Amino acid sequence: MRAKDGAKRAPTESDVARLAGVSQSAVSRAYTPGASVAESTREKILKAARELGYHPNMMARTLATNRSNIVALAISYLDNPFYAQVVRELSEKLRETGRHILLFTTSPDGKADPALEDVLSYKVDALILTATTASHELAVQCQAAGVPIVQINRESKLPGISIVRGPNELAATKIAEFLHAGGHLRYAFIGGTVESGTSKVRENAFVGRLRELGVKDVLVAHGDYTFEGAAIVTRQLLSMAEPPDAIFCASDYMAFATLDVAKREFNLKVPDDLSVIGFDNVPAASRFAWDLTTYSQPAGLLVDAAIDIIDSMIARPGRRAQRREVQGELILRGSAKRPPASA
Amino acid sequence: MRAKDGAKRAPTESDVARLAGVSQSAVSRAYTPGASVAESTREKILKAARELGYHPNMMARTLATNRSNIVALAISYLDNPFYAQVVRELSEKLRETGRHILLFTTSPDGKADPALEDVLSYKVDALILTATTASHELAVQCQAAGVPIVQINRESKLPGISIVRGPNELAATKIAEFLHAGGHLRYAFIGGTVESGTSKVRENAFVGRLRELGVKDVLVAHGDYTFEGAAIVTRQLLSMAEPPDAIFCASDYMAFATLDVAKREFNLKVPDDLSVIGFDNVPAASRFAWDLTTYSQPAGLLVDAAIDIIDSMIARPGRRAQRREVQGELILRGSAKRPPASA
DNA sequence: TGAAATATTGCATGCGTATGCAAGGCAGCG
DNA sequence: CGCTGCCTTGCATACGCATGCAATATTTCA
Numbered sequence: 001m002r003a004k005d006g007a008k009r010a011p012t013e014s015d016v017a018r019l020a021g022v023s024q025s026a027v028s029r030a031y032t033p034g035a036s037v038a039e040s041t042r043e044k045i046l047k048a049a050r051e052l053g054y055h056p057n058m059m060a061r062t063l064a065t066n067r068s069n070i071v072a073l074a075i076s077y078l079d080n081p082f083y084a085q086v087v088r089e090l091s092e093k094l095r096e097t098g099r100h101i102l103l104f105t106t107s108p109d110g111k112a113d114p115a116l117e118d119v120l121s122y123k124v125d126a127l128i129l130t131a132t133t134a135s136h137e138l139a140v141q142c143q144a145a146g147v148p149i150v151q152i153n154r155e156s157k158l159p160g161i162s163i164v165r166g167p168n169e170l171a172a173t174k175i176a177e178f179l180h181a182g183g184h185l186r187y188a189f190i191g192g193t194v195e196s197g198t199s200k201v202r203e204n205a206f207v208g209r210l211r212e213l214g215v216k217d218v219l220v221a222h223g224d225y226t227f228e229g230a231a232i233v234t235r236q237l238l239s240m241a242e243p244p245d246a247i248f249c250a251s252d253y254m255a256f257a258t259l260d261v262a263k264r265e266f267n268l269k270v271p272d273d274l275s276v277i278g279f280d281n282v283p284a285a286s287r288f289a290w291d292l293t294t295y296s297q298p299a300g301l302l303v304d305a306a307i308d309i310i311d312s313m314i315a316r317p318g319r320r321a322q323r324r325e326v327q328g329e330l331i332l333r334g335s336a337k338r339p340p341a342s343a
Numbered sequence: 344m345r346a347k348d349g350a351k352r353a354p355t356e357s358d359v360a361r362l363a364g365v366s367q368s369a370v371s372r373a374y375t376p377g378a379s380v381a382e383s384t385r386e387k388i389l390k391a392a393r394e395l396g397y398h399p400n401m402m403a404r405t406l407a408t409n410r411s412n413i414v415a416l417a418i419s420y421l422d423n424p425f426y427a428q429v430v431r432e433l434s435e436k437l438r439e440t441g442r443h444i445l446l447f448t449t450s451p452d453g454k455a456d457p458a459l460e461d462v463l464s465y466k467v468d469a470l471i472l473t474a475t476t477a478s479h480e481l482a483v484q485c486q487a488a489g490v491p492i493v494q495i496n497r498e499s500k501l502p503g504i505s506i507v508r509g510p511n512e513l514a515a516t517k518i519a520e521f522l523h524a525g526g527h528l529r530y531a532f533i534g535g536t537v538e539s540g541t542s543k544v545r546e547n548a549f550v551g552r553l554r555e556l557g558v559k560d561v562l563v564a565h566g567d568y569t570f571e572g573a574a575i576v577t578r579q580l581l582s583m584a585e586p587p588d589a590i591f592c593a594s595d596y597m598a599f600a601t602l603d604v605a606k607r608e609f610n611l612k613v614p615d616d617l618s619v620i621g622f623d624n625v626p627a628a629s630r631f632a633w634d635l636t637t638y639s640q641p642a643g644l645l646v647d648a649a650i651d652i653i654d655s656m657i658a659r660p661g662r663r664a665q666r667r668e669v670q671g672e673l674i675l676r677g678s679a680k681r682p683p684a685s686a
Numbered sequence: 687t688g689a690a691a692t693a694t695t696g697c698a699t700g701c702g703t704a705t706g707c708a709a710g711g712c713a714g715c716g
Numbered sequence: 717c718g719c720t721g722c723c724t725t726g727c728a729t730a731c732g733c734a735t736g737c738a739a740t741a742t743t744t745c746a
């Protein structure tokens with residue numbers, strides 16, 4: 001059909017075989033680790049391949065082996081530096097094993113994206129979701145197809161979906177204690193989306209611990225994990241008759257919005273008038289301009305765990321979904337009042 | 344071979360054909376836009392497909408058609424929010440035409456990454472490079488294979504490589520004039536890497552215009568497009584006997600580093616003691632905490648141009664490489680002293 | 687040196703889809 | 717009613733690689 005679209009047909013194993021004076025299968029074996037080829041012929045083949053500029057056709061290989069060396073990554077909030085970091089770490093670590101990322105940016109409205117169905121078409125080796133959740137249907141289909149699914153930073157009750165999460169409860173608890181020890185009067189929590197399980201878990205731990213400490217009502221708002229969303233609810237909170245003097249944001253990115261609004265629009269001094277604590281410890285949090293107190297959630301560890309899970313599930317298909325939690329720590333900076341004792 | 348890895352074999356067109364009582368080719372045609380199928384049979388087929396949970400196998404389709412609907416994206420500085428934005432825009436716009444991104448994060452050391460050779464294996468429809476350059480060998484091979492290459496924001500003299508760039512000369516010229524009108528005494532330019540053509544172009548325009556305006560020597564340093572790199576050279580610049588009072592950074596991201604060091608370590612007032620101007624106008628530049636004067640370079644427009652180019656080259660193979668420049672404008676904020684007149 | 691064990695090779699086929707070609711079906715027309 | 721032409725459909729084959737199996741070459745061991 002396509003004789004010449006102006007482009008020469010790429011050389012194939014047969015071409016290499018012809019030049020090297022061997023069979024096509026010999027060439028194939030030369031590229032298959034552990035296959036039976038004499039060292040001398042392999043060299044002969046590789047030489048011929050180099051001469052022709054041959055590169056194995058991954059699509060054909062995938063068709064034959066059912067393994068693509070492609071991992072699908074679904075992500076919603078690429079503007080949040082934390083997730084940019086996740087992408088980067090994941091890409092670099094997968095590359096070490098010759099794998100690549102097929103990117104699916106999903107709309108941040110929480111709903112599972114229909115375009116995600118494409119993962120089944122591309123025969124990806126695994127599907128990693130960060131800050132998104134898979135639909136029930138997709139989960140079932142992937143499980144049937146033997147494609148492991150790992151969700152980073154989102155909960156899910158769906159069958160066969162592995163979870164990697166940060167230290168949600170512990171962090172929220174410690175932050176509650178830290179703020180309380182700092183002698184604040186009125187507390188607020190700015191979560192992500194209403195549906196986000198992760199956000200809910202942090203909220204419950206934060207509010208719960210504060211209640212134990214005698215704080216009756218804690219303000220709760222949702223910034224939808226976006227800068228603009230967080231800015232809006234911050235504006236609302238700070239406009240109240242009795243505005244909060246301590247805000248815990250479910251992500252650094254939203255905490256930046258809170259700081260921005262507080263300083264720019266309300267002319268507040270941080271941390272004198274208002275303490276703000278974030279979550280993630282993204283690099284920007286340490287900038288002088290932000291100086292954000294936060295709880296670290298190492299992207300590298302999350303990614304390591306995710307890769308570990310998919311590898312183990314690929315090695316032993318049919319294995320049960322796993323659940324991992326990585327550790328972090330409270331990072332003390334200048335955006336939150338410190339307790340008198342620790343001063 | 345693989346009888347059951349614990350995973351059922353995914354349904355194929357033949358399975359659908361059997362259930363629908365037609366031939367495999369009929370099923371194929373049902374999924375091919377513009378193919379000859381009766382509407383009644385198509386519906387019958389789609390129904391059967393739905394029933395089986397059939398999804399076309401893109402790898403097989405690619406093998407047969409030599410089109411994968413995959414665009415390779417090579418990127419170095421994912422931590423720079425500007426490029427995160429590029430990735431996001433590109434992903435969303437490609438999705439509109441059913442295409443996806445295969446991600447290649449390359450090491451930021453300027454050298455073309457050997458892992459990029461994989462693009463030839465994956466039979467991608469095009470290759471887009473942002474803030475990286477393709478090796479000569481890769482350029483030749485891609486051209487031979489009919490794979491269009493577009494570089495966003497990097498120059499290249501290689502054959503067959505299209506370029507999409509921001510308003511480098513104009514921006515640098517205007518920034519020079521703006522700073523000069525602001526009555527500064529000592530100017531510095533913090534570029535990216537030494538090899539970066541983009542950086543060099545901006546440097547030349549900036550230094551050249553200042554020279555025209557009577558400024559003899561302009562300090563030139565290289566921050567390697569990284570936050571840390573820019574922080575280091577800023578430290579050096581500000582430690583000089585006669586430190587600059589006006590710095591133009593080749594990216595907002597580096598400008599943040601400059602601001603960070605200036606305020607935190609040198610306790611400088613911006614813009615009274617030091618004016619800083621960036622390039623890109625990333626969202627963070629408008630934050631109160633940064634309030635960065637900069638020159639906009641709309642990621643969306645760059646991406647639009649890139650997609651436009653690859654589409655036109657796919658439509659008419661063998662077409663010559665193209666070169667586009669998108670427009671931007673000087674964004675006045677608080678990080679640089681304004682000329683008296685415009686106050 | 688000869689036979690058995692092993693390493694290497696080629697042959698043939700399958701992976702799932704697209705498409706040229708020819709055959710069959712149908713409507714329109716005279 | 718018969719013929720022409722278009723619309724549908726199926727058949728057969730190609731796409732590039734992997735692999736089981738059988739054939740052959742090489743080594744090992746007695």
